[in-house]
Amino acid sequence: MQFIHILNKEFRLYFLSPVAYIVISIFLLVTGWFLFATFFLYSQANLRIFFNMLPIILSFIVPAITMRLFSEELNIGSYETLLTLPVSFKEVIMGKFFASVLFIAVMLIPTLSYPIMISFIGELDWGPVAGGYAGAILLGAAFSAVGLFASSLTRNQIIAFIIGITICFALTLIDSILFFLPRSLIGLFGYLSTDFHFQNISKGILDTRDILYFLSVSFIGLYGTFLVMQERN
Numbered sequence: 378m379q380f381i382h383i384l385n386k387e388f389r390l391y392f393l394s395p396v397a398y399i400v401i402s403i404f405l406l407v408t409g410w411f412l413f414a415t416f417f418l419y420s421q422a423n424l425r426i427f428f429n430m431l432p433i434i435l436s437f438i439v440p441a442i443t444m445r446l447f448s449e450e451l452n453i454g455s456y457e458t459l460l461t462l463p464v465s466f467k468e469v470i471m472g473k474f475f476a477s478v479l480f481i482a483v484m485l486i487p488t489l490s491y492p493i494m495i496s497f498i499g500e501l502d503w504g505p506v507a508g509g510y511a512g513a514i515l516l517g518a519a520f521s522a523v524g525l526f527a528s529s530l531t532r533n534q535i536i537a538f539i540i541g542i543t544i545c546f547a548l549t550l551i552d553s554i555l556f557f558l559p560r561s562l563i564g565l566f567g568y569l570s571t572d573f574h575f576q577n578i579s580k581g582i583l584d585t586r587d588i589l590y591f592l593s594v595s596f597i598g599l600y601g602t603f604l605v606m607q608e609r610n
Contacts, residue, residue, distance in 0.1 A: 379464040383472025384479070387446065391480050396441075401484050404438055412491055424492055428509040428579040432549045432572045435481075435513075435520055440541030442480060443524025444534045446473045447606070452532040470602050474518075474525055474595075481517035485510065504581035512578030515591035516571060520545050522598025529605040545571075548594070 391397040412427045492506045520541075527541035528534075552570035571594070574587040 380468040380472045383464070383469060384476045387473050387476035388479055391442075391476070397480070400438060400441055401487075404434065404484055405487055407434055408488060409491070424495065424506055424509060427488070427491060428505075428512075428576070431509075431513055431579075432516060432575050433546075435516055436545035436549045437542060438484075439477070439481065439517060439520035440524045440527065440538050440545060443477050443521055444528055444538040444541060446477065446525055447528040447602075448532055448534045448537045452534075466603055466606055470525065470599055470606070474521055474599060477521040477525070478514070478518045481521065482514060485513055485517075502581075505579060508581040508583065509579035511583075512575045512587075515578070515588065516575050519548075519571060519591045519594040519598070522595040522602070523548075524598075526598045526601045526605070529602045 408427055408430065411430050412424065489510075492501055492503070495501050523544050524537075524541040527544065528537040530540060531537050548569065548571045550570075550572070552573050571591075574590045577584055577587045
């Protein structure tokens, strides 16, 4: 399948440049610092701080991961060459999307050392930990779709990054402005917040509404990308 070929190609490309290692290093440094700086302050055997900060951190990290996926090919002209191969728009988009999600999963693997270390210090509830990591993958997938859409809009990677980070931050922080809104709109805008749904899952509560939300955001981002790239053809 061409989808698998594109996925493998894009995933390998991440690690052929120093960007991947820089992004992973920054992610681990920031999350590790936030977690352990507050862990010893509150002396609580949980990953609540880590999962609380994750949506904000991924709002910055994921657009940096996805900004080149289409922008780079559009800029150097390799996208036109790709379309001459026996491959469909859907295979190209899905291959790049899952390469980004797989990279995020790899980036999260070293953070498994956090709950392991904490479990030696105190009694850790592994239910919310499992829920948090499941939510992190869903969150990463939603932001990857948004970042892919942003990358399809422009040939400039920096502009793609700015568009992606703006959308991701808006989705993450929308519940912070609820007190400015009329009471009738609070429920609607609260539901649009990625942080609201992620925090539910990170508590170990698997609600189909939260899962459906992340799948819907992913679908909208990918479908928007499909429409943009189809228009470019």
